[in-house]
């Protein structure tokens with residue numbers, strides 16, 4: 111019988127289309143914001159945390175500035191960091207080591223399925239040890255790379271999980287598996303220990319020279335230069351020295367730098383707090399518009415009860431019980447919420463994927479990714495239905511309690 | 523009327539029994555009695571007309587009989603059950619199963635088609651979909667509206683709307699059909715057609731019909747006419 115009630119409710123709603131849509135505006139703005147926020151928020155966090163491939167207090171990161179703020183470091187910069195800079199920086203006093211890091215999108219093929227993933231470089235020679243120490247690189251399965259390895263890679267912990275990699279590619283990876291990166295066959299020799307950050311858990315770690323050789327990264331577009339200082343206490347001085355050197359090298363005045371030299375930790379913190387502020391802001395907007403939307407539904411339903419008093423009287427005279435009338439109005443308000451939710455989901459998805467596509471065009475990277483799960487979509491729809499019904503309870507109750515005789519006496 | 527009379531005699535039990543029914547409306551501190559001790563017995567299969575001046579309590583009485591309202595004092599028995607002190611939920615059940623209403627204003631639901639209007643009371647009785655559609659179609663054909671099933675009320679004439687209402691009133695095989703001025707909004711010709719259907723229901727199907735009317739000619743279709751004034755019966759005419 112519930113199905114019949116749905117049909118009756120749908121007929122009432124379609125009869126008053128304009129009002130129905132106006133009522134739903136709040137709901138669909140709110141839901142759209144939620145979908146876009148969650149969908150992009152993840153992608154954004156990924157983009158920001160992947161600016162640096164390392165952490166540590168005695169480490170500085172050099173990056174080219176520009177539109178690359180949300181893309182892979184260096185990729186969108188007007189004036190990218192060139193490969194010769196690391197060596198020159200290493201000569202600055204107080205610098206123990208400096209080497210290039212590359213981070214690029216790569217097409218990963220496995221089990222006849224493919225997806226865009228991220229590859230991050232590991233330098234060879236003595237810098238390999240420096241990096242391994244710097245990021246505390248360890249494997250939970252297999253081994254790390256050595257200078258003797260050819261076409262071998264490490265992968266992050268998520269590649270070894272049923273829930274993430276497994277669902278996309280059919281099964282999770284283990285050491286010894288072969289994967290295809292940009293059409294080239296590689297062997298996975300180790301799984302990196304889980305660290306809870308994108309750069310470790312979601313990336314493919316591979317040899318720097320091979321990354322350039324197979325065209326995954328452009329040698330002259332360095333993502334980050336990692337600089338290890340000899341003395342942690344001198345890090346501020348070294349930072350200034352590198353900045354001075356780069357200004358000269360790149361021919362820019364103080365205050366007009368097209369690059370940044372920062373400790374990854376401080377950069378991460380400031381970026382994370384920005385992201386947090388953005389998320390908080392969007393969340394507040396979403397909550398307000400959902401609240402306004404809910405009150406709009408309540409208002410519309412109260413109006414509907416007034417307008418349809420006669421109809422309620424008729425239905426009661428035909429044997430509708432109070433509970434029947436309640437259910438009818440309850441469903442109608444739930445539908446108002448849910449249809450608003452459907453429009454919101456569509457808008458939110460378009461926004462999230464539109465932003466990702468725009469990011470790709472503008473920044474030439476896949477780093478801004480929209481990831482909207484089915485559970486998020488169905489969750490939003492269920493939520494908007496429940497929101498609709500919640501704000502419809504009082505009007506529906508009022509409708510159900512109307513006295514049949516008085517209702518029937520209404521002219522309209 | 524011979525056939526109807528034999529039917530009435532055959533099943534002579536009282537479908538309805540109103541005993542000293544009062545309905546008092548309170549307006550501020552003034553008490554307005556709409557019914558003042560109404561006594562009325564209606565037998566199964568009987569066709570009864572109620573007449574009386576405006577404000578004499580005809581509609582109020584119909585509402586009580588139709589379980590839309592309960593009396594302030596007095597008892598109403600429908601098939602022997604006391605309905606004068608039932609809960610709204612129970613009254614709704616009885617209305618849906620035992621009463622068929624026909625109103626002066628037709629009272630169809632404008633968002634629904636003729637067919638959907640007729641099926642509505644059956645939805646409230648949880649009748650399976652196929653069964654109620656079949657039944658609604660049959661009833662619409664009975665009132666000569668087989669070709670208007672998918673029309674909305676606004677696309678139908680007054681007479682046609684009232685015939686949809688008759689079909690709707692019949693869909694749960696009610697014990698009693700209550701018609702409050704069924705021809706009040708119709709011209710005499712279409713009103714005549716509607717009355718033909720009501721009379722047919724009474725004569726062929728043996729339905730119990732209680733009808734309020736201001737029109738003497740219309741009232742004469744019934745077996746008996748009761749005259750109401752100030753909430754009481756003042757005169758009875760039997761055929």
Ligand SMILES: Nc1ncnc2c1ncn2[C@@H]1O[C@H](COP(=O)(O)OP(=O)(O)OP(=O)(O)O)[C@@H](O)[C@H]1O
Nearest residue numbers: 547549554555556575576577578579580581582583
């Ligand atoms: N809800 C109400 N509140 C107050 N008074 C009411 C109410 N309903 C009816 N009445 C009063 O009860 C009396 C009887 O009303 P009722 O509607 O039964 O008359 P009626 O015989 O059907 O009249 P009409 O021929 O005009 O339809 C009237 O005086 C009316 O004003």
Ligand SMILES: [Mg+2]
Nearest residue numbers: 580581582702
């Ligand atoms: Mg009346």
